[in-house]
Amino acid sequence: MKAAGSPLRLKAAAVGWSFVILAVLMIVVFYFYPMIQALILSFQTGTGANLSFNGMDNYKRLFTDSMFRTAVKNTFIYLLVQVPMMVxxxxxxxxLLNDRTLKWKGFFRTAIFLPCITSLVAYSVIFKYLFAGDGLVNSLLLNLHLISEPIQWITHPFWAKITIIIAITWRWTGYNMIFYLSGMQNIDPAIYEAAKIDGASSSRQFFGITIPMLKPIILFTSITSTIGTLQLFDEVMNITKGGPGNATASISQYIYDLSFKYSSDFGYAATVSYSIVIMIVVLSIIQFKVAGDRNG
Structure with a gap:
């Protein structure tokens, strides 16, 4: 047996590290270093390079900032409505697409997944025109006599939120669908055959077999969807610009405004950014506990 510090083992370790050292350095430089700098920045105030340490003042400001409360409220409305609906x-x-007898499955799967790979800006602008007062959506609803006058999708506080929710759901439902479809295809068909022999209906099989078997995947997609919604920016910025009257403003848009639209306050913007981190951690822990995951 060779010694733990033998030249051969050291050479093997050096070869292994040579493959990963560049990736590790890139992750440290472009991920961890900015995170640490943002954390330090959240305890500072000032503009440009003229920053000074102000302790916990930025974090205390969060509790008295009415715009921050509005952005959090709007973001949580998106989260509580859109994420469960999308899942x-x-x-x-x-x-439906896991049915072996369904024809054109490949076409339908591709069509539903395609929104995920479209440009965020491009699809947001298209949605803005579709849901305009004289847009295609209103024209279609009027022609079908479902409404008597155009709905102000973009300029009405309630309908503007609905438009954002529809846009997010359209884009990301296919992304989650692919995960569920992959999980379903890995479930042994013999389990369903045994359930059929025992007289279990399709709905009983779905809730008794499919859902429990997909539980880890559902937890994963719920957490990733929660993270994505808390970081919502493109749709709000490009469709409603946070309006009307901040009715659709998200936390990420508020961070952008603090950094580049108002008088630049990078310290407080970093503080608001870290509030998202805290929310993600808390909500992820809650989801793990609700799902009964022992690792949560």
Missing amino acids: LLALFLST
């Missing part, structure tokens, strides 16, 4: 819709679509 349920993705489960429904993946169940």
Whole structure:
């Protein structure tokens, strides 16, 4: 047996590190270093290079900032409405597309997944025109006699939120669907055959077999969807610009405004950024606990 510090082992370790050292350095430089700098920045105030340490003042300001409360409220409305709806819709679509007898499955799967790879800015601008007062959506609803006058999708506080929710759901449902579809295809068909022999209905099989077997994937997509919604920016910025009257403003848009639109306050913007980190951690822990994951 060779010694732990033998030249051969050291050479093997050096070869192994040579493959990963560049990636490790890149991660440290472009991920961890900015995170640490942002954390330090959150305890400072001032503009440009004229920064000074102000302790916990930025964090105390969060509790008295009405605009921050508005942005958090709007973001949580998106989160509580859109994420469950998207998860349920993705489960429904993946169940339909997992049917072996369905024709053109490849086409439908591709069509539903395609929104995920479209440009965020491009699709947001298209949605803005589709849901304009004289846009295609209103024209279609008027022609079908479902409404008597155009809905102000972009300029009404309630309908503007609905437009954002529809846009996010359209883009990301296919992303989650692919995960569920992959999980369903890895479930042994013999389990379903045994359930059929025992007289279990399709709905009983879905809730008794499919959902429990997909539990880790559902937890994963719920957490990633939560993170994505808390960081929501492109749709709000390009469709409504946070309006009308901040009715659709998100936390990320507020960070942008603090940094580049108002008089630049990078210290407080970093503080608001870290509030998102805290929310993500808390909500992820809650989701792990609700799902009964022992590692949560």
